[in-house]
Amino acid sequence: MATPNPDRRSERARHAILEAALELCQEHTYGGLTMEGIAKRAGVGKQTIYRWWPSKAAILLEALQGRSSNTLNFPDTGDLRADLRSQMTQVVAAFTDPMFAAYSKGLIAAAQSDPDIANAVVTSIIKPRVDLCIDRLTSAQKDGDIRDDVDLPAMVELLYAPLYYRLLLHTRPVSEDQVDTILDLTIAGCGA
Incomplete structure (x- = not known):
């Protein structure tokens, strides 16, 4: 009879812990999340x-990185608006995933103090995505789609800050329609 594979058992436990942390943070808040509760749920x-x-912050970070890995996809098809829309709608999908509440209810809130x-x-989470966006905007600037005088890090903030505003303040739902409005305004202001 074969003995159980400890690596497989550890991966199952790791996955259970990450999922438990996300679930508990969704049900409660970051402040109500405990290592004991995560262990019990997992x-x-x-x-x-x-x-x-x-x-617990380290657990949530790892869990969210796994859930939001698709938001690192940043196409460069030559169509700046389409590429930005593709990436930003992935961010909207992540923000509207109930399990992603751990990010807004947990980590961002805890980061304030x-x-x-x-x-x-x-x-x-933030810097790798900003770097990819700046790379894409740099390419667009070289292609003449964005004015040479545009501050690209500021443009990234113009693109993504409205999504975070709605996510954190619940003024209105984060949506693909919002992405279209953001892109219309930003590209009109920064385009060549």
Whole structure:
């Protein structure tokens, strides 16, 4: 009889822990999330969690990175508006996924009072996406689709800040229609 594969068992436990953290953060808040609660929901011991992650923020970051990996897809088809729309609608899909509530209810909220969490969110979630967007905008600027005098990091903020505004303040739903409006206004203001 074959013995169980410990790697497979660990991967199952890891997946259970990540899902438990997302579920509990969706049901409660980041403040109500505990290592004990995650362990209980995942069916593992706390020592297993502490072996892999130093904090609940680290667990949520890893879980969200897995869920939002498709938002790292940034096409360059030669059509700037279509490429931005494609990527931004992936962000809208992530923001409207109920499991992604851990990001807005949890990590962003916690980042307001914890510089380490803020740095981790920026480093692992925000910066890689900003860098890809700037790469795409740089290409568009070289192609003459964006004026040479446009500050590209500021343009990224113009594109994505309205999505975060609605996500965090619940003024209206984040939507694909919103993406179209953002693109119309931004491209009209920054286009060549």
